[in-house]
Amino acid sequence: MWRERALIVLVVLLHQIHGGDGCSPSSCGKVTNISYPFRLKGDPEGCGRYELSCENNITVLSLLSGTFHVEAINYNNFTIRLVDPGLQPTNCSSLPRYSLSPSNFTDLSLDALRPFGGFLYNFYPYYDEFLYEHIVFLNCSHGVSGNSKYVDTGGCVNWESKGYIYAMAVDDLLAKDLEVGCQVKQVTGTSWWGLETYEYSYATIHTALLYGFQLSWIPLACHDHCSGPYDCYFNSSSKKLQCQGMT
Template identity: 65%
Template structure:
């Protein structure tokens, strides 16, 4: 009898220590490890409801704001999930995102916990900010513009090469990065703004093929804010890519955790 009681106590203690992390991982299509804080729809008692994924036709889906995105990857090492618009097609350069976002729709994980802000879209996913990373920056814009005339002398305006079969009159151009006032051409109108985290756009030479590849790659969002809140409370918290640790300062002391010990 004492062995049975000891086993019950042990299971209870493990549940207290690991919480929802104790659930076995689920899988769907290319996403082979769906673990805390995520869960598949129907896996009650595992993960968090705000990070619930669904599996349809062997494709992992995540609902964000007012749209449903394909999940391309989940990185539990740096706390990021990569999403892509479901209407984009690898072999169709004229395929475009059906949901339009920019980084301004999200709080950065750096600002969120340095300035004690709450992520502004209600699902505890933020723009990633990783200390010490040499190429991991916030997602970039890709902007499509419809112009009434041909634009010349501006390298940032990339001709889509007749890929677009929309019922737009005039000329269609794509632009990577921020659209600042000095780059804006009179007679052009913004038709689409999308996000990408593809680091290959960090170059001085753009092509529409490159931009479409970037859209197909998708964009990263982070659940670092939730982990920071769990471990550190409302204080300065970040992921250090040099030491591969989550770090925060609380009451004058520094704390850190390896991702696999979270």
């Protein structure tokens, strides 16, 4: 009898670890369905691996060395959209508090213990799709002309330094994108796509930053769904996880 009871307890615990029995969705502000792999501070630890806080009715995620506002969680494609708290909707001079290096979330490792990545793995063997593009702020010793990538911040951004302040959107920051006499001051991200293909104003860049950037917890989802993170990919047609070797 004691073995049967122990087995029942084990099954219940396993369900809780994967967001099952005993774990009801939580909410905070605009984020109304916080569930596995997330849990709100104060929820049972077994209900989610990643803890979110509710501060002044705003959902907050601690990430790297900072905290970010959670704009949305998409459980269909395993992404979370974050906004830097330093940005203000009606203040074009507001800047992100945190500088995010392109390497912070673009490691191709599928380690399920690594919290978030900047890719969706669409097809085996893991065709990677960027979830965001980079916004780069530059301080140049001279005015830049003839390069449409360089967008004048129009006096909105001032680091109390001499020179000219520009912003540009790029998929990845390459040495060829840097004009002579320009230094990178800050790098951040946005999932407001298409900026690098059109001419746009700094007001558009600021709007894109306010939209935020997406990250994925695909490795953890694959680890839970299949035998391990390397045996799984995201089927962009069915919008479901697919285990290797299964249809």
